[in-house]
Amino acid sequence: MSVPGIVVPYSPGEATLAFCNDGLGTLNFGRYLAELPADVSLLPTRNLDAQYGAVLLTHEYSHAPSQPSEMPDAIYLRGYASTGSSNIGRGYIDLESFQKACLYDGHTTNVSRVGHRRWLLEPRMLYTGMGTAGSGSSQTVTTHAFDRS
Secondary structure: OEOOEOOOOOEOOEOOHHHHHHHHHHHHHHHHHOOOOOOOEEOHHHHHHHHHHHHHHOOOOOOOOOOOOOOOHHHHHHHHHHHOOEEEEEOOOOHHHHHHHHHHOOOOOOOOOOHHHHHHOOOOOOEEOEEEEOOHHHOEEEEEOOOOO
16 A cells, blocks of 8 residues: 555555455455445556545545645545445545445435445446545545446
């Protein structure tokens, strides 16, 4: 893993493959339990996109975060595209627990829509990417969820 730069100079960093595979295994297990194809794969480009999104989320936790004044446009735009097409989380220590929370989707602000679960259980989903930035209770995670390959 290379540590993301969440302050100037910004950089996406890279989550370890083992860290991402833990989340992927949980996602595919949830799909298996729902009797869906459990063959979603990680794409390196989507993992990198997810890293950009996770870096941006350390500044503002939102699917549509504003641009920090010192953040270059290229980093912001790639991060913004990621947060808008991903399940986002904060305070998760690993991607396994984040995927479990998304599959449960019982938070009062989302229970009427169950969007996180619905996106992960999209029958046509084949590819995803996962990322993380920060640490502790402010650690952010993203999972690319809008895939209809």
